[in-house]
Amino acid sequence: xxxxSNIFCLVGGGPDPIYPxxxxxxxxxxxxxxxxxxxxxxxxxxxxxxxxxxIVVLNQKIFVYNFMDFKLLNQVETVSNPTxxxxxxxxxxxxxxxxxxxxxxxxxxxxxxxxxxKFVMAHDSRIVCMSLTQDGRRLxxxxxxxxLIRVFNSLDGTLLQEVRRGADRADIYSLAxxxxxxxLAVSSDxxxxxxxxxxxxxxxxxxxxxxxxxxxxxxxxxxxxxxxxFKGVLPKYFSSEWSVARFRLPEGLQYFVGFGHQxxxxxxxxxxxxxxxxxFDPVIGGEMIQLEYNNFLNVENF
Numbered sequence: 001x002x003x004x005s006n007i008f009c010l011v012g013g014g015p016d017p018i019y020p021x022x023x024x025x026x027x028x029x030x031x032x033x034x035x036x037x038x039x040x041x042x043x044x045x046x047x048x049x050x051x052x053x054x055i056v057v058l059n060q061k062i063f064v065y066n067f068m069d070f071k072l073l074n075q076v077e078t079v080s081n082p083t084x085x086x087x088x089x090x091x092x093x094x095x096x097x098x099x100x101x102x103x104x105x106x107x108x109x110x111x112x113x114x115x116x117x118k119f120v121m122a123h124d125s126r127i128v129c130m131s132l133t134q135d136g137r138r139l140x141x142x143x144x145x146x147x148l149i150r151v152f153n154s155l156d157g158t159l160l161q162e163v164r165r166g167a168d169r170a171d172i173y174s175l176a177x178x179x180x181x182x183x184l185a186v187s188s189d190x191x192x193x194x195x196x197x198x199x200x201x202x203x204x205x206x207x208x209x210x211x212x213x214x215x216x217x218x219x220x221x222x223x224x225x226x227x228x229x230f231k232g233v234l235p236k237y238f239s240s241e242w243s244v245a246r247f248r249l250p251e252g253l254q255y256f257v258g259f260g261h262q263x264x265x266x267x268x269x270x271x272x273x274x275x276x277x278x279x280f281d282p283v284i285g286g287e288m289i290q291l292e293y294n295n296f297l298n299v300e301n302f
Contacts, residue, residue, distance in 0.1 A: 006030045009047045009054065024056055026070075036070050038063075046084025053095060057084040062099055076110060079103055085127065089136025096136030096154060100127060107141060109154050120157040122150055131175035131184075138181055138198075146170030146188055151198060163196045164240035174256040183282070185259065185266055186243075191251035193268055194243035195280050195288075245280035247288040265291070273297030 008027040012019035019025050021043045026036035038056060046057035053073070054065040062076040078100040089096040094113035101108040101119050104126050109118040123143035131140045132154065139154040146169055151161040163184070165172070171189040177198075178184075184196045247268065249255055254271040266288065268276040277292035 007035075007049070009049055011044045011047060024054070026054070038065065038070065044084075045081060046086055048086060048088050050088060050090060050095065052093075053088075055086060055088060055097065057081065057086045057099070062086060062097070064097070074110070074112075076108065077102065078108065079106070083128070085130055087130055087132035087139070089132060089134065091134040092136045096132070098130060098132050098139055098154060105143065107139070107152075109139070109157065111155070118154075118157050120152060122152065123148075129172040129175050131177055133177045133181045134179065138177065140175045140177065140184055142172040142175060142186070144171075146172045149175065149184065149186055149196070151184065161199050162241070164242055165194055166190065173254050174258075176258045178259045183259070185257045187255045187257040187268070189252065189254070191249045191253075193247045193249065193255065193257050193266065193278075193288075195245040195266065196241070197244050197282065244282065244285035245288050246286075247276070247278050247280075247290070249276075 006029045008029060010019055010025040010027060012021045012023065022040045024038040024044055024047055025034055028035045038054070040056070040058060042058050044056060045059060048055035050067070052067050054067055054070070056063045056065070059081055060078055062078060063072060064074040064076070065071060066073055076097070076099060079102055081100050085100055087098045094111070097110040097112070099108050100106065105121055105123040107120050107122045107127065107130070109120070111118070122141045125143035125145050127141055128144050129142040132138070137154060138160070139152045140149055141152070142149050147165060147167065149163050149165060150159060152158065153160055165186055165188060168190070173187045173189065176185045182198055184198055186194045186196070247266070249268070249270070256269045258267050259265065260267050260277060264280050264282055266278045266280065268278065273296040275292070275294045275296060276290060278288040278290050280288045
């Protein structure tokens, strides 16, 4: 289910779905009726919604529709995409769409302004997670290895930064940029949420928070290995950029992370109904402080 003001997009799911899995039902909550229906030959994997467009993701194809008349605007071919990976810019016009490319480890960037496609080899392994800034200028990706997170300029495909989650293989569940694109949050099956500081030119972003200091001398960087002085001599691991802050959770459970409205706060949602709101210190770093906890599936809380 996707939400746009008073509009819902519904796709069938679960053991006994109300709607077919190959249809997108567009529901107007104010009018209390279905105002449109999009049908496909295969199961719908994901739906993205903007004020002007509807994006439907299938296993190997993405369809882009005009929201006003449901007219098909574009079709994008991808490699097999069973989890429906796709990201769009919400605060930019024209839209930037990022999805899987035509081979393993490749990303595809569709700029609806220039009407050009950009292909970038982001990883050697299969891509399992990605996130796009609200203005569509920065893209973060993670592969099935789950050790390195890469940040790209989505406009030209250049690699801007590479940060390390850890040394052991992990399943990355979610990536999230802060609203000013200064930080990146990562959650994985290791039970730890990491916060990385990004080396982003603040002047190139369309909209930034006005309450942050952008003096280059005060810019915060992710932690570097103490052996980074031997970069180029020792293996790459020893010169990696590490997270500035972290929060530990029970392992084995799927968590999704995002940034809160309050400065330097993070929201973590678990598949067991758990809700965490935490605060991190961008200068000192270290362990985050838990500000709030709740469980929405525990009836005793209501």
